[in-house]
Amino acid sequence: xxxxxxxxxxxxxxxxxxxxxxxxxxxxxxxxxxxxxxxxxxxxxxxxxxxxxxxxxxxxxxxxxxxxxxxxxxxxxxxxxxxxxxxxxxxxxxxxxxxxxxxxxxxxxxxxxxxxxxxxxxxxxxxxxxxxxxxxxxxxxxxxxxxxxxxxxxxxxxxxxxxxxxxxxxxxxxxxxxxxxxxxxxxxxxxxxxxxxxxxxxxxxxxxxxxxxxxxxxxxxxxxxxxxxxxxxxxxxxxxxxxxxxxxxxxxxxxxxxxxxxxxxxxxxxxxxxxxxxxxxxxxxxxxxxxxxxxxxxxxxxxxxxxxxxxxxxxxxxxxxxxxxxxxxxxxxxxxxxxxxxxxxxxxxxxxxxxxxxxxxxxxxxxxxxxxxxxxxxxxxxxxxxxxxxxxxxxxxxxxxxxxxxxxxxxxxxxxxxxxxxxxxxxxxxxxxxxxxxxxxxxxxxxxxxxxxxxxxxxxxxxxxxxxxxxxxxxxxxxxxxxxxxxxxxxxxxxxxxxxxxxxxxxxxxxxxxxxxxxxxxxxxxxxxxxxxxxxxxxxxxxxxxxxxxxxxxxxxxxxxxxxxxxxxxxxxxxxxxxxxxxxxxxxxxxxxxxxxxxxxxxxxxxxxx
Amino acid sequence: xxxxxxxxxxxxxxxxxxxxxxxxxxxxxxxxxxxxxxxxxxxxxxxxxxxxxxxxxxxxxxxxxxxxxxxxxxxxxxxxxxxxxxxxxxxxxxxxxxxxxxxxxxxxxxxxxxxxxxxxxxxxxxxxx
Numbered sequence: 001x002x003x004x005x006x007x008x009x010x011x012x013x014x015x016x017x018x019x020x021x022x023x024x025x026x027x028x029x030x031x032x033x034x035x036x037x038x039x040x041x042x043x044x045x046x047x048x049x050x051x052x053x054x055x056x057x058x059x060x061x062x063x064x065x066x067x068x069x070x071x072x073x074x075x076x077x078x079x080x081x082x083x084x085x086x087x088x089x090x091x092x093x094x095x096x097x098x099x100x101x102x103x104x105x106x107x108x109x110x111x112x113x114x115x116x117x118x119x120x121x122x123x124x125x126x127x128x129x130x131x132x133x134x135x136x137x138x139x140x141x142x143x144x145x146x147x148x149x150x151x152x153x154x155x156x157x158x159x160x161x162x163x164x165x166x167x168x169x170x171x172x173x174x175x176x177x178x179x180x181x182x183x184x185x186x187x188x189x190x191x192x193x194x195x196x197x198x199x200x201x202x203x204x205x206x207x208x209x210x211x212x213x214x215x216x217x218x219x220x221x222x223x224x225x226x227x228x229x230x231x232x233x234x235x236x237x238x239x240x241x242x243x244x245x246x247x248x249x250x251x252x253x254x255x256x257x258x259x260x261x262x263x264x265x266x267x268x269x270x271x272x273x274x275x276x277x278x279x280x281x282x283x284x285x286x287x288x289x290x291x292x293x294x295x296x297x298x299x300x301x302x303x304x305x306x307x308x309x310x311x312x313x314x315x316x317x318x319x320x321x322x323x324x325x326x327x328x329x330x331x332x333x334x335x336x337x338x339x340x341x342x343x344x345x346x347x348x349x350x351x352x353x354x355x356x357x358x359x360x361x362x363x364x365x366x367x368x369x370x371x372x373x374x375x376x377x378x379x380x381x382x383x384x385x386x387x388x389x390x391x392x393x394x395x396x397x398x399x400x401x402x403x404x405x406x407x408x409x410x411x412x413x414x415x416x417x418x419x420x421x422x423x424x425x426x427x428x429x430x431x432x433x434x435x436x437x438x439x440x441x442x443x444x445x446x447x448x449x450x451x452x453x454x455x456x457x458x459x460x461x462x463x464x465x466x467x468x469x470x471x472x473x474x475x476x477x478x479x480x481x482x483x484x485x486x487x488x489x490x491x492x493x494x495x496x497x498x499x500x501x502x503x504x505x506x507x508x509x510x511x512x513x514x515x516x517x518x519x520x521x522x523x524x525x526x527x528x529x530x531x532x533x534x535x536x537x538x539x540x541x542x543x544x545x546x547x548x549x550x551x552x553x554x555x556x557x558x559x560x561x562x563x564x565x566x567x568x569x570x571x572x573x574x575x576x577x578x579x580x581x582x583x584x585x586x587x588x589x590x591x592x593x594x595x596x597x598x599x600x601x602x603x604x605x606x607x608x609x610x
Numbered sequence: 611x612x613x614x615x616x617x618x619x620x621x622x623x624x625x626x627x628x629x630x631x632x633x634x635x636x637x638x639x640x641x642x643x644x645x646x647x648x649x650x651x652x653x654x655x656x657x658x659x660x661x662x663x664x665x666x667x668x669x670x671x672x673x674x675x676x677x678x679x680x681x682x683x684x685x686x687x688x689x690x691x692x693x694x695x696x697x698x699x700x701x702x703x704x705x706x707x708x709x710x711x712x713x714x715x716x717x718x719x720x721x722x723x724x725x726x727x728x729x730x731x732x733x734x735x736x737x738x739x
Contacts, residue, residue: 013633
């Protein structure tokens with residue numbers, strides 16, 4: 001056993017965030033600087049530096065949380081470290097200038113749990129984030145890790161495990177929300193009639209733009225996923241498991257690899273686990289990052305070594321999955337919830353959330369929001385609480401316009417639905433879906449036609465091309481949307497978009513195609529007016545679609561404020577600006593290519609967009 | 611590497627508990643605050659802290675929290691330590707040495723009896739008026 005993580009006594013722990021976000025903000029350099037400075041001050045035997053998984057508040061990285069005290073330091077640089085070590089870690093005086101100051105306030109908030117971003121969160125899947133070193137199995141064990149398998153393997157029958165998961169109300173966190181207990185039951189039953197080999201799979205092929213829930217869980221707490229899978233294996237009678245994870249997540253792959261090795265060394269994976277006679281092992285399968293491989297039949301094909309293409313269901317993987325054997329596929333977050341449900345009981349878990357959606361959900365907040373990051377909240381929380389209380393609202397005092405949930409398969413939810421309580425059903429009723437948990441926040445300067453075009457270009461790009469509706473249909477929809485954003489749309493285009501959308505939804509082979517039209521349908525439902533303005537008036541109200549913009553120079557501001565500074569003329573690539581220094585400048589609309597450079601370079605806001 | 615049993619897992623939990631309870635902000639029976647101002651350090655506060663850490667480590671104590679803070683204001687009596695048992699008024703000790711703090715650890719922090727010979731006073735200044 002590693003002495004440093006267990007036996008040795010420290011009076012203080014410096015929990016440095018080592019999630020991908022903070023690592024790219026140089027948190028490992030901070031770690032090295034801390035260790036160097038602690039040694040210089042002779043504190044290396046009193047104070048320990050512990051790398052942890054993602055804290056969630058990625059906007060403020062690199063992040064350091066000091067225990068005891070839960071003191072939260074943010075946006076650290078290497079040059080802050082000597083002062084911080086001497087003042088706080090030696091002399092015990094926390095350093096206010098390195099603490100978080102909320103956007104509206106002036107006073108730093110020293111303690112993590114007092115920061116609004118963290119206050120409303122409830123951690124189940126992310127229960128160990130920031131508290132343990134994900135590369136040390138002993139620390140996971142100390143936080144009641146592998147307690148649930150002790151219980152599941154020694155005290156519970158397979159039926160009892162499945163009924164506990166079913167009673168908890170846990171539903172698939174990958175997006176569709178299929179009841180997990182029922183899925184397990186189907187695989188178990190299929191197995192008893194077929195006999196032989198069964199498989200379980202962890203789906204970590206997270207591909208939605210702006211989504212990083214699975215990555216963070218795998219990086220912060222790989223053992224939680226492994227333990228969940230061992231319990232699932234026992235319940236369903238599987239002896240082999242796979243974790244399918246994107247190769248673009250090198251840190252997640254690396255930590256998983258370490259975790260699997262440690263679990264095997266301790267006999268928590270392999271033969272005769274904990275001496276109970278139960279055998280199970282897990283292998284990592286790295287994916288090449290194709291979006292369609294998140295679809296379960298395509299994922300199975302990819303693990304089997306075939307081209308990652310979907311096939312029609314039924315048969316469902318529960319009957320005929322990996323190499324034709326009954327297979328259970330659950331998402332990373334779903335597996336991470338399982339040990340806590342076994343430890344604390346179905347009743348406890350079902351006490352959190354709404355009537356139909358139990359427990360918590362992890363969301364990644366991205367886009368036009370102050371607190372970009374990763375949050376875990378109870379089901380039933382409103383969008384307003386997530387966006388304003390946790391997310392800290394919209395930057396620069398802009399108005400909230402819409403939120404895209406469910407990634408390219410989901411839809412936009414407009415600002416008037418901001419008090420919508422979040423669960424599977426309410427999001428579906430609003431035309432969107434839970435999805436895996438990506439939330440892209442949009443402000444008033446976002447063009448909804450452009451957003452629909454963006455998401456469709458993503459799905460069109462990622463379409464595997466196997467079925468015609470998805471391959472050709474998304475291409476046709478994309479070309480119509482592009483046409484509209486360029487001012488070449490016609491009155492019939494909206495109807496055509498709707499017809500195509502319905503046809504693709506009804507006929508595409510897999511979930512990717514069936515849901516691809518959703519962003520278009522929801523923007524049409526809530527922002528139809530914007531489509532009409534693009535088509536009828538050839539204008540983009542948000543001034544995002546540059547081909548529809550008309551740039552003009554306010555002669556008064558140009559002459560009296562800017563004294564005809566000539567910067568715009570010198571920067572104009574198409575020589576469309578006329579004027580001498582100290583004169584008001586004019587744009588020749590015939591020559592203007594609407595690149596917007598003059599608007600960006602003018603220091604006097606004299607260039608206007610119409 | 612040994613293959614674990616359910617009992618082994620429990621043992622690991624026990625051994626790692628102290629580190630984790632500090633991180634989790636758990637309940638502690640006693641909080642010991644070593645005053646680490648420049649005056650304290652000059653008078654030997656670092657030795658006092660090391661002795662405390664050693665006591666905790668050799669005895670395997672899990673419910674005593676060791677922290678540091680700035681100068682307590684009485685620089686001439688450093689090194690100083692404030693001992694706070696859960697639910698009791700804090701006690702300040704002054705002019706400490708290594709043997710004294712070890713005695714305080716055993717008699718007061720673990721045993722609950724104030725070591726009157728070394729104590730400066732009971733209670734704290736008012737902080738919220």
